[in-house]
Amino acid sequence: NAGVTQTPKFQVLKTGQSMTLQCAQDMNHEYMSWYRQDPGMGLRLIHYSVGAGITDQGEVPNGYNVSRSTTEDFPLRLLSAAPSQTSVYFCASTGGIGGYTFGSGTRLTVV
Amino acid sequence: DAKTTQPPSMDCAEGRAANLPCNHSTISGNEYVYWYRQIHSQGPQYIIHGLKNNETNEMASLIITEDRKSSTLILPHATLRDTAVYYCTGKSGGSNYKLTFGKGTLLTVNP
Numbered sequence: 001n002a003g004v005t006q007t008p009k010f011q012v013l014k015t016g017q018s019m020t021l022q023c024a025q026d027m028n029h030e031y032m033s034w035y036r037q038d039p040g041m042g043l044r045l046i047h048y049s050v051g052a053g054i055t056d057q058g059e060v061p062n063g064y065n066v067s068r069s070t071t072e073d074f075p076l077r078l079l080s081a082a083p084s085q086t087s088v089y090f091c092a093s094t095g096g097i098g099g100y101t102f103g104s105g106t107r108l109t110v111v
Numbered sequence: 112d113a114k115t116t117q118p119p120s121m122d123c124a125e126g127r128a129a130n131l132p133c134n135h136s137t138i139s140g141n142e143y144v145y146w147y148r149q150i151h152s153q154g155p156q157y158i159i160h161g162l163k164n165n166e167t168n169e170m171a172s173l174i175i176t177e178d179r180k181s182s183t184l185i186l187p188h189a190t191l192r193d194t195a196v197y198y199c200t201g202k203s204g205g206s207n208y209k210l211t212f213g214k215g216t217l218l219t220v221n222p
Contacts, residue, residue, distance in 0.1 A: 004154075033209070033210075035212075040214075041214065042198065042212040042213050042214045042215055043155065043198075043212040044212075045209065045210070045211060048209055058209070059211070088152065090154050090155070092154075092155075097143065097160070098157075098160070099145060099147075099157030099158075099159075099160055100147075100155075100157060100210065101157065102154035102155045102156070103154050104153065104154050105152070105153075105154055
């Protein structure tokens with residue numbers, strides 16, 4: 001049981017490049033979310049999903065796309081990377097009331 | 112939406128109880144209160160949640176006031192490994208699965 005797996009752990013992008021941050025969970029959780037965390041800040045919700053085929057925007061969705069074709073996977077796409085998207089990204093999942101399980105994060109630097 | 116207010120930092124002596132307060136005066140009747148912690152730059156870790164009654168698990172106890180406007184997370188015997196940022200979280204937008212985080216409380220456990 002691996003929990004929530006995020007790849008890659010580290011990434012450096014040039015401004016304007018696109019990429020996909022991968023997130024997979026093996027707990028059959030319906031609910032998944034993406035957060036970003038900037039230095040000294042709390043976590044801000046980017047997008048979330050309440051099940052396969054259903055996604056919605058969080059607090060800071062601009063510049064990011066998501067899709068949820070399967071229960072297990074919830075990738076986050078950066079369309080055209082900007083330095084303001086330099087951050088640590090966390091994916092999380094939950095099966096219900098009992099709290100989210102978070103991944104170990106992807107540390108992204110956009111130069 | 113339940114907006115939460117926590118002190119930015121607290122200190123505790125090793126072996127003593129750590130009591131972390133959280134105000135959530137805008138919480139509504141069916142909203143759970145969740146506590147998470149984040150050690151260094153790791154992914155957040157779920158600790159405990161509650162609705163009305165006090166709760167206890169192997170990690171901590173949660174005391175919720177009768178009016179549900181505040182709660183206290185209690186670590187009964189704090190260790191150095193409990194040094195972390197503790198988040199009291201509130202839901203957003205009508206779902207217990209869309210959690211929003213504030214800046215949390217940095218708890219430092221001192222030898």
